Amino acid sequence: MSGLREKINRLAEERQERLIEILRELVAFQTVSPPARNTEEAQSCVKSILSGLGFKTEEWELFPGDKIVAGSKQGDASEEYQSLLLNGHIDVVAVGDETQWKYPPFVLTEEDGWLYGRGTADMKGGMASSLFALQLLQELGIKLKGDLFFQSVTGEEAGEAGTKSCIDRGMKADFALVADTSNLEIHGQGGVITGWITIKGKETFHDGLRSRMIHAGGGIIGASAIEKMMKIIEGLQELERHWAVTKTYPNFPFGSTTINPSVIEGGRNAAFIADECKLWVTVHYYPNETYEDVAKEIEEHIIAIAKADPWLKNNLPLFKWGGISMIEEKGEIFPALDVDHNHEALAVLEEQHNAVSEQKAAVSMSPTVTDAGWLGQAGIPTVIYGPGELNEAHAVNEKVRIQQLLEHSKVLAGFIAKWCNTERSNKP
Incomplete structure (x- = not known):
């Protein structure tokens, strides 16, 4: 695996501009929620990227003007090898007073190793580095024996459970990774529910x-x-x-x-x-x-x-x-997510992180919530692992480190290559 890791790392460095280009495209779409109902163009962009990477794609409407895009790539021996689901959200929070921003919030701007723009940390950065990881695998001609799934959802910022709609359509895998803001730590999370008395x-x-x-x-x-x-x-x-x-x-x-x-x-x-x-x-x-x-x-x-x-x-x-939307119903649910410290996939992810970052992976709990809880509640072992610092999420002058995006892509590409080529111990 070390030889493959070196190839992934080298190619990631060589193709770094493509990673930035993907993020630039995503940031330019003003997918602010609320008001929401504005993600169709952004999702068409994600769908196009996935199709170009050999994924079979499907889309459906969560609410008018907001679509979910899901991609799947069947492995060469799906019944016998582990499958993986990658998940992220395309919506972002409002920018507030744009005059307070150093740079235009929907124009990706590079300065001193940072990329500025709304969503760079939460979580278009994680979406871009995930898509870039898939591109690295394709360019290296790495074949996967297990199935690989990708979900680009909307509604996360308004508690609209786009991820739940994927689950309701029967989308499952042996393991799931949500690339939301975690500063490259491996996280579970507590839960949140709102209610009216x-x-x-x-x-x-x-x-x-x-x-x-x-x-x-x-x-x-x-x-x-x-x-x-x-x-x-x-x-x-x-x-x-x-x-x-x-x-x-x-x-x-x-x-x-x-x-x-x-x-x-x-x-x-x-x-x-x-x-x-x-x-x-x-x-x-x-x-x-x-x-x-x-x-x-x-x-x-x-x-x-x-x-x-x-x-x-x-x-x-x-x-x-609860409720299906903070916008439509003034209610939301984010189920909690525990981390199975004994899961085989977690060990593989930790190994990849340790090798790329040369630091031991931190496994902890997020102080915030994400859609990951819906995947865990559906019985899919899940972790949150993405670039971006939480103090940058929702902030004026939101930004993410280019180096961290690269590290996430390297780790993720290596993780996919190993996990989706790992034989199931409990074959059907």
């Missing part, structure tokens, strides 16, 4: 009746849904603090399980007692939990609080969890 009174009262609700002998049993939501928020804070001292997980800082009151909506106007209040929460949880279990735990805690309140017990809070 709604307090809705059975009756609506004029503001002039408030005095009869809050003073002795008033005779009207009523309450402001906004004020009652304050009690719910206090209960969420109590549960969050309880989690902080009772829940831990390796490679996560203590207290990483959080319940964030993100948005609150309530009331009609100043002439009414607020008869409805909604709270949007964002919940982070550990890989040994599921979003269903976490949501259930929150609901049980809040209902217990409500049943101890003389008004809330007759107007119990309502819950709505």
Whole structure:
């Protein structure tokens, strides 16, 4: 393998400009989400690259104006050798005030070994280096015995689960690698789910009746849904603090399980007692939990609080969890992802990383979330391994090191060449 690695490394250095060219093409597409619905041209570009690399491609619409592109290349002995799925997202976050940018955000600009532009770190850089790795293998004439799949999804930045749509179509492999921002560390991740907690009174009262609700002998049993939501928020804070001292997980800082009151909506106007209040929460949880279990735990805690309140017990809070889009439904799910430290593919990836970077691969947990959790939830052993530093993701003057893109391509090409030519121990 060392001879092949040397060939890959040498060719990568010689063809470095092609890597930069791919990233330049991808950055130029303004695939900002939200508003989203703007990825068709970018996905056509990815599809064209994949087709040129010998992949059979298919595409479908996630939402109008947003497409998913998937490519597959059948191995010479698919039934007997390991398959691999590469995944990444083509959408990026908004640039904000462009006058604050050193260079135009959608024009790739090189300076002192860095490439500037929106998406360079998150994660068009990872998409470009992955596609470049595939090109290196093609130019070297490396044949694969196992199947190789590539997914270019959209919707990740708005929780729209483009990757889940791939899974729903039956796309699976023996191992998956998501080239999202990880600074060339091998990551798993915690999970995130958003939810709405709604307090809705059975009756609506004029503001002039408030005095009869809050003073002795008033005779009207009523309450402001906004004020009652304050009690719910206090209960969420109590549960969050309880989690902080009772829940831990390796490679996560203590207290990483959080319940964030993100948005609150309530009331009609100043002439009414607020008869409805909604709270949007964002919940982070550990890989040994599921979003269903976490949501259930929150609901049980809040209902217990409500049943101890003389008004809330007759107007119990309502819950709505998750959703297919932050844009369409104001809801999202990112399942957690654990790392199987004993998986054969992880050892192969670590070996390739160590040889190329001359440093031991760090295996840890991401402090953020990606689509990788959907692949893991589908039963596919998965890791996050991509270029880019997390502090550059979503930042003004976002940038990525050229050398890191090259290293990612070298590692990935070597990993594909070895893994997809590894015989399955449990042949069908």
